[in-house]
Amino acid sequence: MTSSDRTALVTGGSRGIGAATALRLTRDGADVALTYVRDKEAADAVVRRIEGYGRRGVALRSDAADADAAGAAVHEAADALGRLDVLVNNAGIGVLGPITQLDPADVDRVLAVNVRAVFLACRAAAERLADGGRIISLGTALSRYAGGPGATLYALGKSALAGLTKPLARELGPRGITVNLIQPGPVDTDLNPADGPFAAAQRSATALDRFGTPDEVASLVAYLVSAEAAYITGTEVVVDGGHAA
Structure with a gap:
């Protein structure tokens, strides 16, 4: 069984892993809402596809940094689609640099988008998800294994998702709702291109000596959404090309 006849919300779904996930769930038969912040043209292009x-x-405009927007997007998606079966917490930001150069505004924004917004979306989803639904969050392999200098704030925020995933899986388990965390390694996106200035070190840190693709991450989301994955919950699933090998 696939995601056929389900409905899903993919945050940050206008590009990269989010867009690939939205389209993969669509190909599997789901109706999909997605959020975007600025690039309405890109979001509308995904909707057309x-x-x-x-x-x-x-397409729903929603700034995850706004405390009121994160949960509201879940309710808007459920209202627009008539129900909600799947929430994919994909939206996130990365602010990199030496810890001594990161100011309080950087800390506030990263934690607002990467932690608070995910929590508030999950809180809203707990009200709106159908029994047997799915919550999947996107973290990073850097929160599990040393990512090197400059990644302290990003890894801090993404690490919090493991602490959210496990107890939430227990809380929603009686309703058949699964909650899982995907930890991607380097993935070729506009924000982190495989031919970018920081790509060589990331590529060499993997066993496969390459970046992953958004579609490869989306395929894992699709599996966790499927009925075959109904007994998988409260866990972290790594798709990192052997970064931890």
Whole structure:
């Protein structure tokens, strides 16, 4: 069984892993809402592709840094699609640099987007998800294994998702809702291109000596959404090309 006839919200779904995930769930038969912050044109382009598969697509402007927006997007998606079966917490930001050069505003924004927004979206989803639903969050392999200097704030925020995932899986388990965390390694996106200035070190840190693709991460999301993964919950699943090997 796939995500056929389900509905999903993918935060940060206008590009990169989010867009790949939205389209993969669509191809599997889901109606999908996605959030974006600034790039409405990109979001609308993803919606057109969703509709090209004969499914419903909805683009919602939502800034995850806004405490009121994160939960509101979940309710808007559920209202627009008629129900909600899947929440994919993909939206996130990265502020990198030596810890002595990171100011309080950097800390506040990263934790607001990467931690608070995910918590508030999950809180709203606990109210709106159908029994048997799915919550999947996107973290980073850097929160599990040394990412090197400059990644302290980013890894801090993403590490919090493991602490959220496990107890939430226990809380929602009686309703058949699974909660899991995906930890990607380096993935070729606009924000972290495989031919970018920091790519060589990331590539050499993997056993496969390459970046992953958004579609490879999206395929894991699709599996965790499926009925075959109904007994997988409260865990971290690594897709990192052997970064930890």
